[in-house]
Amino acid sequence: ARKCQQGKDEMAAAQAEAERRRQARLADEKAGAAGAQKDMDDKVAANRKAVQDRMDQIDRNCKSIGAGIADRDAKAEAELQAKIKRVQEESDRAAKEDADHRKSVRDGKVKDMTDTLHRQMQNRKDEAKREVEEGVKQAELFRQQFKEGLQKDHEKEERARQARGNLDTVLITHIRSNQSVHPKDFGAHLTQKQELAYNRGLFEQMAVEGFEKQYTHKFLPQATHTGTGKTDPYPSVGRWHGGDFSSLELHHPDVG
Structure with missing residues (x-):
């Protein structure tokens, strides 16, 4: 029984030792697992921190880069807007x-066209006015020419009538002269004219001296050889053909 008890005790001690060892092993395993877990957690935490640090750095970098990019983009946008504004x-x-x-240009062309039309209209008015004035002058000229033509025709008729009257007067005078002069006395007026011409010097001297002016002034215009066919200045004396003239014969007569 003692051996059984001892065996039981030894078994119980062995079981207790085994349990202790198991518990110690479990404790060690738990401690190892906890350490491993802690290491893992520390590593995870470190990784997370590193990741967070990297994320923070990236965020800071992104913020700084984004601010630069934003500034650059804003500046480029401002320059683009300014350029667009300048271009616009x-x-x-x-x-x-x-x-x-x-x-x-259009206003100038319209004004030039309007001025040209006004000038053309004014020129047409002036031309029409000139035509009317020329027509009036032409009509007045025609009336004047017609009046002058009538006057000339009247004067021509009057001259013809006067010439006919003068001819009738001359014919009547000639008829009366022929009726009052004896046929033997025809041509006596020519002889009288020649005698007056022969004695022109005497009539001129009488006129100068004022003798019987009423007769001398009447006879002098008739004392000429015009119409008698004689051209010598002294037809009562014949031409000399025998030689030189005497110096006495070259003197001008003391008459006139």
């Missing part, structure tokens, strides 16, 4: 200048 303003200015130039 330049385009608007060029379009306005072109529109003003086109309007100025």
Whole structure:
């Protein structure tokens, strides 16, 4: 029984030792597992921290890079907007200048056309006025020419009538003269004219001296050889053909 008890005790001690060992092993395993877990947790935490640090660094880098990019993009956007504004303003200015130039050219052409039309209308009015004035002058000229023609015709008729009257007077006078002069006395007036011409010097001296002016002034116009066929200044004396003239014969007569 003692051996059994001893065996039981030894078995119980062995079991207790085995349990202790198992518990110690479990404790060691738990401690190892806890250490491993702790190591793993530490590693995970370290990894997480490293990752977080990297993420924070990346975030900081992204923020700084993003700010630079944002600044660059904002600056580029501002420059682009300014360029677009300048281009738009330049385009608007060029379009306005072109529109003003086109309007100025069109207004100039319209004004020139209007002025030309006004000048043409005024020229037509002036031309019509000149034509009317020329027509009035032409009509007045025609009336004057017609009046002058009538006057000339009247004067021509009057001259013809006067010539006919003068001819009738001469014919009647000639008839009366022929009726009052004896046929033997025909041509006596020619002889009288020649005698007056022969004595012209005496009549001129009588006129100068004032003797019987009422007769001398009447006889002098008739004392000429015109119409008698004689051309010598002294037809009562014949021409000398025998030689030189005497110096006494070259003196002018003391008459007139």
